[in-house]
Amino acid sequence: MRVLLIKDVKGLGKAGEIKDVKDGYGHNFLVGKGFAKVATDAVIRQHNAQLKKEAAQLEAQKEEFRDLAKKLEKIRPVIKKPVGENGTLFGSVTKDDVANALKEQNGIELDKKILELDSIKNVGIFDVEAKFKHQISAKFEIEVVAE
Template sequence: MTTKLILTHEVTGLGAPGDVVEVKDGYARNYLVPRGLATGWSKGAEKEIAAIRTARSKRAHDSVEAAAAVRDALEGSRYTVKARAGAGGRLFGTVTTKEIAEAVLASGGPSVDRRKIEAKQHIKTLGTHQVVVHLHEGVSARVTVEVVPA
C-alpha cells in the first residue's frame, strides 16, 4: 500500500519541499510524518503546497548563475571547524551541519543554509572531509572541511 504525502522539508532521494510524493505506508507512518518531514495530502492542501514553494523560492538563490558564483566561492576555499577530540583523533560527538555553516560564514564565505549541507557520513574524526552543499536545482558545491582539535 502507498500513501500520498506533501513534503515539508527536503528529503534526499525523495524530493524537495512542496512536492507531492507516494511512499509506502510504513515509511510515511514511521519516518516522514513523525519527524515533520511530510504531511498528509488532501485536496485542500493545494494552498499549503503553494506556500511551501513560495518560501522555498525565497530561500533559494535567484538564478543558476548566482548559485554557480556561490559554488565557485565555496569550492575555492578550505573551512576549519574546531572540535574536542580524544586520543587517536576521535571526536567527542560529531561535527554538525550548523557548525560547518558557521565555519563558512566565519571565514568570510557566503551564507549557507545548514539544511542544504549533506555529508555522506557523520564526521567523527579529525582531518579533512568532503561535504556537498546544494545551492540550486542542479548546482552543488563540494566543500572541503578540515576538523582540528579545539
C-alpha cells in the first residue's frame, strides 16, 4: 500500500514523502491516526498543488521583505529625546522608539523584535539592523537629537 505522509513518522519518513507500507499498518495506524493519506493520483496532485501554492507564497513574502529592506536603507528617522546638562540622554533609545519613529515619519510598520541596536545614550547618528525572516536584513541609520 502506498501512503502520502501528512506528518513526520519516526522510523518511517517525513511529511510529504510517499512510502510503501503494509496494508494493516497503513490503514489502521497511519491513515486511522491521521499521519497519512492513501496515495491516490488525486491526493498526490492535490499535495503537489499545495506545495506549489506554498512556494509561491514564500517567494512573495521574500520579495515583500526585500522591498521593505530597500526602503529602510534609504531613510534616516529622527528620534527626539530629552537631554541632561552633560549631553547624555535621560534613559536610552529603545527598539520601541525606533519602531514608533519609523511608523510616524515614514509610514513603515515593523515589529520591534526584528530590530537590533546597541545601547544608545547620546545624541548622534547610529546604525540599526532589521533582521527579517529568510536571512533578509536591512541596515539603516537613525538620528538622535536633543528635544
